[in-house]
Amino acid sequence: MPDLLEVKNLYTSFHTEDGVVPAVNGITFNLKHGESLGIVGESGCGKSVACLSIMRLIDHPGKIKADAIKLDGVELQSLSEKKMRTIRGNEMAFIFQEPMTSLNPVYTIGFQLQEAIQLHQGLNKKQSRTKSEEMLKMVGIPRAEKVFDEYPHSLSGGMRQRAMIAMALSCEPKILFADEPTTALDVTIQAQILELMNDLKQRINTSIIFISHDLGVISEMVDRVIVMYCGSIIEDADIRTIIKNPKHPYTFGLINSKPRIDVDLDKLIPIPGSVPNPLNIPSGCPYQPRCESAMDICKSKMPGKSQINEGHHVSCWLFSKQEGKIKS
């Protein structure tokens, strides 16, 4: 059986007046059936753009280029826009970060839910209403029949996010993209939503791609993690390895710069500098100006992917075999 999602050398760039912004810079990964994958990185590292590119939701002036984007063995790039529309929302669904801005304020919650169900499942009005109400109940919205006829503004942030999740899951997608679904929410509400998602993951056998900048949230939600920096994947491994035994200096920095709720730390170890301007990404390894172990080769050449263990890869000259050869 092929992997559920296969992405090979995906490049997304935005051709702006100021120059070309390479938002995603040749990333390759795959997602197995029923797996949950986390994508971690800071703002602007291309994690959201990568997922939007897979769903072909990038608009002008963005350009998507890839060797392969395959869903269940089907190449998505060769599909017509019409065909693509039957996949979006049906086989791949998206939960956005801001439930306030991603729901349409002038339509009722019910209307927005029904729309997708009628379109993809061919149910009539009455059937789709029953189905929508079922979905709202499943995500734990009390008095679902009433909420169905209400507008987004009358719901709280947590409730809106639940409605978004109901919408995304209504057609039982194969892949669910969750783009920082809890960032705009308070911790206690975040805990509710994460529990709900974990619960649903087990009930409906959906694969999840979970995007977040918070390694704490990620470590509760996923099996495997991809760490992104400046549009490239710099490390990938299972969650335990990433947290307990990170290799890339950036992953290391991300973990060490965060205070812990369960342990007292004397001093935080920050990552020096800041994320480079995307119009002006440094030569060689993009992390090199902030990296404490940077060597000469880091400034001139982008490191390739080296394998540390089965399923653990790093893009860093410190672990590259080629570098070893150059040294000796």
Place this chain on the structure above:
Amino acid sequence: MTEPIVKLENVKKYFPIRGGVFSRVVGNIKAVDDISFSIQKGETLGLVGESGCGKSTLGRTILKLLDPTAGKVFYKDFDIFATQKEELRNLRREMQIIFQDPYSSLNPRLNVGEIVGECLEIHGIAYGREKQEKVESMLEVCGLAPHHRRRYPHEFSGGQRQRIGIARALTLNPDFIVADEPISSLDVSIQAQIVNLMEELQEKFGLTYLFISHDLSMVRHISDHVAVMYLGKIVEISGKKELYQNPLHPYTQALLSAVPVMDPDHKSKRIILRGDVPSPANPPQGCNFNPRCIYAEEHCRVEEPELRDVGSGHQVSCHLVEKM
């Protein structure tokens, strides 16, 4: 034990809700409702709570940036709410604020030298060359370069802008600083830089911070004492260690258990709160927290609990604290 530098006594801040033809006051949003505590000199008090609990309003009310509805705030020996104009302006030299959003809190039409140095002129401390030197040295203290003086805010990244905000707050050499979510709009890798800077400055200038945040891990890191706010009230206040290791209020317990832990082996008993925070315009009867509390009993719905000391400065406002 040092003396308190800031002392709050029953501070209240209500926002009136107006309605009807004559826009009469039909109700009040009790953003800050009867809060008393004190902050010791040189320490950091962390103030945590969810959005809308009134923590920012409290921070601003303490500095009289918002007019209080009732209560008293003492800074050293001055009653802040009773001071007026000239006297208040002199007090403001010693009390400053760092804002949450470094993008909207810096005037885009002034250069950094003007932003940081403006207060020196207003207070008549330094002008011209002398002002410039002070600004440059302050920028250096905050990890920027002296030549940044001539640049404008849009030329800086978020973390650098927050450094400008900190430099501006520190120019007058204050003793007390309200930091209103100073790191929440910054990237993860930058947050640690700013927090470390704040800690260094505290040591160097003997600053006292009121650190307002919803990030419970960061508050644990930076604070000496922590106060937890819910719907305009303090529900628990205590030394940091005590609060994080032995939280007594059910809300604090739920709040702490809700924070995701960066450890795949971590198996926590998470307390999931039901429902949302009620509207502060229409708070529940009795204890504010009773509709979401798993332990709530009959008299929690009737009688409002008071903040009680349960030993060694650990104060909790819960009827059932003995059973916890």
